[in-house]
Amino acid sequence: MSMSTGISLQCENILVAFGGLKAVAGVSRSFESGRIYGLIGPNGAGKTTLMNALSGHATLSAGKVILNGRDITKLSVHARTRAGLGRSFQITKVFSGMTVLENLKLAAFAHLYRVQPFWMPAGRFADVRQSAEKVLEQIGLGRLAHAPAENLSHGDQRALEVGLALLSDPSVLLLDEPLAGVGHERLEQAIELIRRIVAGRTVLLIEHNMDVVMQISDEIVVMVQGQLLASGSPAEIKANPAVRAAYLGNDE
């Protein structure tokens, strides 16, 4: 995990085209270490596709992704995770049929062992149990360790999503709507949780709730029609007339 200031993630002219549609139409941007970036924009602006391009789920038509100075454009998804790029998904993808702790242990095994041990029962790995339990406490699900993951409330599943990404100890974390579906009464608590667990990492997060994203982010990046329109502090973005016209204006 790189704690020093500097650039941890760099997009160089990223283009993702589906047929004739340019979902991401040439995005260049650097993300500084240890800061939380809120990625906002109207529906269909290409936010999730940009995230997919960064994590390796979408193929780039052109451009480069550079992580901590290393070109990861050609790497597969799991290799990017090993290189230090974590990600949570918009649609919850926890492992059903397993408990919360088992979910986290899977992520711990993936992180700690390049070749999965096959000669010994999984229960005997104390190192894995320790890192899984550490994250379990961090995400505040200690009381639900042995609950089946699919039985969790929506908000708790979102927390588990983030926990799974956290176990690879990523220097850059991509969070696709980590707070979607979290009840109003638990929102403050959830925001606090995210701020705490991502401390020291570079975070790019997509969030539709404007109050939340303004509160949680150090910097806002606005995306419209596959391109970056503006970026700046939450206060600057709120005051930016172009952003208001393209995006925030819709709410008024």
Next chain:
Amino acid sequence: MSMLRLDQIIMAAIIAAMMVVPMMSASEESLNLVSLILIWGLFAVGFDLIFGMAGMLSFGHAAMFGTGGYALALLAPQFGFLPALLVAALAGAMLAFLLSVFALRVSGLFFSLLTLALAQLIYILASTKLRAFTGGLDGIPGVPRPVMFGVDFYNNRNFFYFLIAVFVIGVAIMAVLRVSPFGNALKAVQANDVRAEQIGYNVQRLRQCAFMISGAYAGVSGALLASLMFYVSPQMLHWSTSGDVLIMTLLGGKGTLLGPVLGVAVFEVLKEELSQFTQHWYGILGIVFILCTIFLPNGIAGLFAVLGRIGKGASK
């Protein structure tokens, strides 16, 4: 998790009892029947690693099963039985690797269809194109049995003990594999392959390893069947062999260690009994299979799991 559950103990007891029956009676029929169950059981236990654990439906396991049989038939006379059995395992794994190079490019139904097509290709090769080596449709008669430690395994009873030894070793190895981190990773791949890849698992390599191990099991069991029957033919490579092991596994309960063995037992016993009355035994077996998939979606093992839960509730 690591605690032995009641249903697993019951299933293990049934299988152990099954192995004792031929030891108690003098009948050659029960000896032959249980020998077949052990061999096909080992095949099904290996098949479930990719089907039940990794969630991949291979329709091409006959290729590895038959190749194991041919490997033993061709190599045992020159190199001895155990080295040939080892080569049968390696041949199964290598062939699985070759198939996976093509079949793992696609997933789901396309994986099944591609494994089916590639396995049929091997069937055609063995039955016609490579006639010089394989004896074509006539197959190879006189497949040997081991002769070692001064024991004559041409005696069916002695060979039965040899089969028990291989079966127990095979199941024990699989028992560890399934609860190991590797086994857990396969379950993760089945539950959600996108997530598994995202948390850092090399999903394709895991699938490939599972397919190769499963292929090795198929190779060994195919070799043992050829040795039991003193004969190997392209029928072992035929797609219906792949279908049989699938039916057996589903009947017994996919995703469980011992369920598939019970599925094999039911399959073989029904086949044995029904074929004495009618030549349409396969049709009746099909009806039994359909009823089972409707009323026992988790197979025989699912039935025991329910019993285990009732037992657990009663003991509290």
